[in-house]
Amino acid sequence: MVLYGDYHTHTIYSGKKFHIKHAKGTILENAFAAKQKGLKEIAITEHGFNHRLYGTKRSYLKRMREEIELAKQKTGINILLGIEANIISSDGDVDLTEEDIKNLDFIIVGFHVNARPSKFLEFFKFFLPNILGFKRQKDIKRNTLALMKAMDKYPIDLISHPGVKMPVDFKYIGEHAKKTETHLELNGKRIAYTPKDVEILKKLNVKFMINSDAHSPARVGECNKGTNFAIRYNIPSENISNMGKRPKFKKEM
Ligand SMILES: [Zn+2]
Numbered sequence: 345m346v347l348y349g350d351y352h353t354h355t356i357y358s359g360k361k362f363h364i365k366h367a368k369g370t371i372l373e374n375a376f377a378a379k380q381k382g383l384k385e386i387a388i389t390e391h392g393f394n395h396r397l398y399g400t401k402r403s404y405l406k407r408m409r410e411e412i413e414l415a416k417q418k419t420g421i422n423i424l425l426g427i428e429a430n431i432i433s434s435d436g437d438v439d440l441t442e443e444d445i446k447n448l449d450f451i452i453v454g455f456h457v458n459a460r461p462s463k464f465l466e467f468f469k470f471f472l473p474n475i476l477g478f479k480r481q482k483d484i485k486r487n488t489l490a491l492m493k494a495m496d497k498y499p500i501d502l503i504s505h506p507g508v509k510m511p512v513d514f515k516y517i518g519e520h521a522k523k524t525e526t527h528l529e530l531n532g533k534r535i536a537y538t539p540k541d542v543e544i545l546k547k548l549n550v551k552f553m554i555n556s557d558a559h560s561p562a563r564v565g566e567c568n569k570g571t572n573f574a575i576r577y578n579i580p581s582e583n584i585s586n587m588g589k590r591p592k593f594k595k596e597m
C-alpha cells in the first residue's frame with residue numbers, strides 16, 4: 345500500500361513561541377524526508393494556538409507560508425499548510441477564527457489535554473473528566489456531542505487520533521463524519537478504535553487517512569501503525585483517502 349501524502353507532521357514551529365522544542369525538523373527537512381520516502385505531498389500541521397505548551401502562533405503562519413514556497417521549489421513536492429487545531433469546549437468550539445481558516449489549506453482537529461478551554465468553566469465541564477480518564481456514559485455522550493458540533497461548525501478535513509484521551513461513541517461520530525465528509529485518522533502513534541468500533545466505521549463507509557503525526561523528519565511517512573491496523577481489520581483501501589491517490593480537501597471542493 346503506497347501513501348500519496350502524509351497529512352499530519354509537526355516542525356519546530358510547534359512550541360516555538362515558548363522556546364520549547366516539541367518537534368525537531370524544519371519545514372524544508374520534513375519536505376525532503378517526504379520526498380525521500382517517495383511521497384508526492386506533505387502537510388505541515390502544527391499544534392493549534394490554544395495549546396499551552398506546543399501551540400504555534402498566528403503570526404508565524406505568514407513566515408511558514410514563505411518557507412513552504414521555498415521548500416516546494418527545492419524539493420519539487422507539494423506542501424500544504426494545515427494546522428492541528430484543538431477542540432476547546434463541550435459545545436464544539438475550536439481554536440480557529442474565520443481568518444485562520446482562510447489562511448490555511450486544510451484543517452485537522454484533535455483533543456489535547458493541554459489546550460486552553462474556550463471558557464474557564466469548560467475546564468471543569470469538558471477537560472477535567474477527560475484528564476481524569478473518565479469513561480462514564482455521560483462523559484462519552486458529552487464528548488461525542490462536542491465533536492459532532494465541531495464537525496458542524498467548522499470545515500474540518502480530518503479528526504486526529506479520534507477517541508484518544510476523549511472517549512466517544514463511534515456510531516454517532518462515524519455517521520456524522522460521513523455526513524460532513526470529515527476523515528477519521530489512523531494515526532502513526534495512537535489508535536483508539538476497538539475492533540467493534542472498526543466494524544461500525546466500516547459499515548458506515550467512513551473515510552480514513554493514514555498519517556505519521558511525525559515530530560521529527562525521520563518519522564515523516566512512517567505510517568506502519570496505521571497501515572498495519574488497516575490490513576489487520578480489513579479496511580478497504582478505497583476508504584483510505586490518501587492511499588495511492590490524493591484526498592479531496594474541503595477548501596478545494
Ligand atoms: Zn495530536
Ligand SMILES: [Zn+2]
Binds near residue numbers: 352
Ligand atoms: Zn499531531
